[in-house]
Amino acid sequence: MYGKILVPVDGSETSILGLNEAIKIAKAQGSQLRLVHIVNELILDYTYSPGVYATNLIESLRKAGRTVLDVAETVAQRQGIKPECVLLESIGGPEADFILAQAEEWQADLIVMGTHGRRGFLRVALGSDAEQVVHGATVPVFVVRGKPKACTLATSCAGTADCYPSIACNSTRSSAGST
Secondary structure, eight states: OOSEEEEEOOSSHHHHHHHHHHHHHHHHHTOEEEEEEEEEGGGSOGGGSOHHHHHHHHHHHHHHHHHHHHHHHHHHHHTTOOOEEEEEEESSSOHHHHHHHHHHHHTOSEEEEEEOOOOHHHHHHHOOHHHHHHHHOSSOEEEEEOOOOBOOSSOBOSSSTTOBOGGGSBOOOOOTTOO
16 A cells, blocks of 8 residues: 655654654555655854854764664664665755655655644744645655653753754643642
8 A cells, every 4th residue: 555655754752753653554564665864954054154164064964864864774674674765955945845855756655754743832933844744745644743741941952853942842830839
């Protein structure tokens, strides 16, 4: 049914959840898997940095992207799936556009991706690539929602695309000190 499954990966927890679901489907149906990571160079402001510094940052982004793909590839291979890996580079534009173009170019039958499940202001401020993919896709999209996290005062960042301040987390309230 799904001969080709496209899986965008960014190293986040939700991305890994999506990858795991894609692997299950691929194993059950004998599908091909294509992992795609997008390096977005728009985050760099060339006007305020010397060219050498910007070049080093771009190369660091590429290296980090290859690492994300290598880890995802290893996860799939340990489950008996041999995926293709594609590193795309973008200078601006929504990542969803690149995911949709890759799905069309490769003639994917299914897109499987994780989502943070943000709502309200955070969705508006940070955007939702998954939502844009769902609305723009010409093939089915399997969206895997991440688990909610409790807030902390510190920023949670482990070198992944999941580096957002604590306001991006679901808040929890302590009964300590309440009357």
